[in-house]
Amino acid sequence: MMDWLIQLWEQNSALILAIGYKLVMTVVVLIAATIISRLIRRVFNNANFKFNSIDPAVIKLFSSTMAYLVYAVAVLIILDMFGFNTTSIIALLGAAGLAVGLALRETLSNIAAGIMLLFLKPFRLNDFIQCGELVGGVREIGLFTTILETPDGLYISVPNSRLWGAPITNFTRNSKRRLEVIVGISYSDPIDVGLEVLNNIVKSHPALLETPAPQIFVSSMGESSIQLHMRAWTTIDVYWNTYWELNKIVKEQIEAAGLTIPFPQRVLTLADNLTVSQKQNDPESEANTKLSQH
Numbered sequence: 189m190m191d192w193l194i195q196l197w198e199q200n201s202a203l204i205l206a207i208g209y210k211l212v213m214t215v216v217v218l219i220a221a222t223i224i225s226r227l228i229r230r231v232f233n234n235a236n237f238k239f240n241s242i243d244p245a246v247i248k249l250f251s252s253t254m255a256y257l258v259y260a261v262a263v264l265i266i267l268d269m270f271g272f273n274t275t276s277i278i279a280l281l282g283a284a285g286l287a288v289g290l291a292l293r294e295t296l297s298n299i300a301a302g303i304m305l306l307f308l309k310p311f312r313l314n315d316f317i318q319c320g321e322l323v324g325g326v327r328e329i330g331l332f333t334t335i336l337e338t339p340d341g342l343y344i345s346v347p348n349s350r351l352w353g354a355p356i357t358n359f360t361r362n363s364k365r366r367l368e369v370i371v372g373i374s375y376s377d378p379i380d381v382g383l384e385v386l387n388n389i390v391k392s393h394p395a396l397l398e399t400p401a402p403q404i405f406v407s408s409m410g411e412s413s414i415q416l417h418m419r420a421w422t423t424i425d426v427y428w429n430t431y432w433e434l435n436k437i438v439k440e441q442i443e444a445a446g447l448t449i450p451f452p453q454r455v456l457t458l459a460d461n462l463t464v465s466q467k468q469n470d471p472e473s474e475a476n477t478k479l480s481q482h
Contacts, residue, residue, distance in 0.1 A: 372413030
């Protein structure tokens, strides 16, 4: 047995040394790739901890992508050491990637849009947004879809490409928001009294801000009423409650001041002989009259 091993070594020593060297280098390359990938993840995590401005999903995406790229380069290095034609492999992988990209065009579009949303941050978690017909609070931002919760409690999964390709209104980004209340008074009522009522409401309501300054003015003269307009600012967290409460207060105070909130009216003038002339000129009516006579 010993003689056979010695003979095998003498005949194939160069090949055995070459294979051993390549195996050792394979282990070294894999260990180096593992160390580099872990360092990359640590660098990204430290950057997020230091600046506290990078979305965790972005950190996870890029750290994972870089780690996979490091392992891919390591595999190519190992294959090249064992004599494989890495140029052909890269070309094959490129062609396969192109085919996959064409087949998953919509999915890749959502991923690209998700990355842009995470980087540019037109909205954050728990922001209340509107995008076209979609309205709701942001509950989750993923690479493929964004989850919105509508005001009536429904969860909607929206493709990121749809959000990225349309204007987005973020109602939460600003800490305050302007509300508007419009009330109509009769043409026979004094305008100054109505403006004074609205001015007193603005000054006395605790949820309305002094800056920016509120505005009270006559906005238009409608068919049945004069439109009084009130604009004021409030904080975003009490916007809707304040808006609903102001509508109630405005109605009560306007009526308490002796002013009238009219509803649309139209005055119709009918001629006295309109019904008679219609009957005289109606052929069907004349025919019915003749039949009744017979």
